[in-house]
Amino acid sequence: MTKKEQFLSVMRNEKPQKWLGYGFEAFPKVMFHCFIDPISIWDILFISGEKVIDNWGVEHRYLEGDPGIIPMVNDQNQVIKDITKWRDYVTFPEFPTNLDWSDAKKQIAEIDRDEYLVMVPTFRGLFERLHCLMTFEECLMAMYTDPDEVNEFFAAYTDWKLKVVEQLIDELQPDVLHSHDDWGSKDALFFSPDKFRELLKPHYEKIYGYVKKRGVLIQHHADCYITGIEKDMVDLGIDMWQGALPSNNIPLIQKNTGGKMLIMGGIDQGVIDHPKGVVSEDTIRAEVRRAIDEYAPGGAFVPCIGSITCLNDWVDEIVIDECNRYGAEWLKKHG
Numbered sequence: 524m525t526k527k528e529q530f531l532s533v534m535r536n537e538k539p540q541k542w543l544g545y546g547f548e549a550f551p552k553v554m555f556h557c558f559i560d561p562i563s564i565w566d567i568l569f570i571s572g573e574k575v576i577d578n579w580g581v582e583h584r585y586l587e588g589d590p591g592i593i594p595m596v597n598d599q600n601q602v603i604k605d606i607t608k609w610r611d612y613v614t615f616p617e618f619p620t621n622l623d624w625s626d627a628k629k630q631i632a633e634i635d636r637d638e639y640l641v642m643v644p645t646f647r648g649l650f651e652r653l654h655c656l657m658t659f660e661e662c663l664m665a666m667y668t669d670p671d672e673v674n675e676f677f678a679a680y681t682d683w684k685l686k687v688v689e690q691l692i693d694e695l696q697p698d699v700l701h702s703h704d705d706w707g708s709k710d711a712l713f714f715s716p717d718k719f720r721e722l723l724k725p726h727y728e729k730i731y732g733y734v735k736k737r738g739v740l741i742q743h744h745a746d747c748y749i750t751g752i753e754k755d756m757v758d759l760g761i762d763m764w765q766g767a768l769p770s771n772n773i774p775l776i777q778k779n780t781g782g783k784m785l786i787m788g789g790i791d792q793g794v795i796d797h798p799k800g801v802v803s804e805d806t807i808r809a810e811v812r813r814a815i816d817e818y819a820p821g822g823a824f825v826p827c828i829g830s831i832t833c834l835n836d837w838v839d840e841i842v843i844d845e846c847n848r849y850g851a852e853w854l855k856k857h858g
Contacts, residue, residue: 525638534740534762536782536823543819543854545846546765546787546827549640555831557644557701558630560694561622562687567592567646578616581655590834594655602656606665606672613656613676615683624694631695642742643697645687648704649677649723650713666714666722674722681726685733692737699740701765702731707748710770716751727759735760746788746829750776757783764788766829769814777821786824789814790842796833804841811845815853826850 524532529542530549550556559568570583570592577583580602585592603612631641647655653676654662666673691697706723707713714722731741743756746766753776756764767773767788777786791814795807811826818824826846833839 527636527638527640530640530825533823533825534785536785538822540822540854540858543815543825543850543858545843545850546825547831548847549638550642551634551639553630555644555701557642558627558695558697560627560643560691561624562618562690563644563646565619565622566616566687579613579652579656590830596655596658598658601658601661603661606657606661606669606676609656609672609676613679615679618686618690622690627695636698640698640740641695642699642701643691643695644701644703645684645691646703648702649680649684649726650704650706652680653677663713666718670718670722677722677726681729684730688730688734692734692739697739699742699763700734701742701744703744705745705747706752707745709768710748712748712751716755719752720755724755724759731760742787744831753779753784756780765827765831768829769817773818773824774821777818777823780823782823784823786818787827788829789818789824789826790828792829792833795838795842796828796835797838798835799837802838807838807841808845808849811842812849815846815849819850819853819857 524541526549532541533543547556551558553559566578570577570585573584573586574595575583575585582595582600583592584595603609605612627643634641650662653673656662657665688700691700706719712719734741740762741760742763742765743761744765746768748768748771749756749764750771753764757780761784763785765787767776767786769789769791773786773789780786791810794810795802814826818826828839828842833842
């Protein structure tokens, strides 16, 4: 079997299990394991510096050492001053007419698509977009005080997002869409499951329904707590939940999803992601083995780092090696 076939077999929870190893082995070794498209670059990945204003009017920071691109939103600079008047504040940016898809197409053309899955990203999901346009606290409060207005914003953003997804699929014909939206902290959802079902789920049904209709798999990245909405994620057609933190009750989620959603993660980055001398190689390998021992029995699981890569680069190589080494050993014993 090719790496692609092995991965898809685990995703489908086929028995007997034929492979267990690092979650991204079937994806090319490129940034985020995705082929970066010109929309992502234009919308967010161009940001670099202390104070950068994006196409939506949001201030961001991205400096060396930062864990990612950070929205720097406060009461003074938030775009939406009043959620009941969001239409007066938000201008949905028009896509450039001169987007250059040639580099992404060239990279994809060089990939053996029998061996590897082609994945493209779409950043800033529904919730993430709103909490970039408002302070985080105002965003959360608005979901409860003004749900109708929030719902209408999500509907408008969904229409904009569908245009993004349509271009991505038309231009690049990916196997997988890597979609970002964090819905919780390390140990709790940001909102109740009922609020998720009221305000987010209907719009994701529209976006992900379109993606599935186009024959593309969905990898939803949420390196956070999602316990309580896992069945809703299956309803949405999410094929892979990437970013599964061990602060979730992963065995319960496996039971509740019945092998219908591949769980990618399980490794506690807080334990392993440190400079040399702060954490040992033995500790890193032990954490990988713990994740496999605890979650592999539940099926539809592959180990990986929740945030895709560690802040400390030297850790990644050890994690990947131990996932593949111990994964094969575990499967030989239990498969």
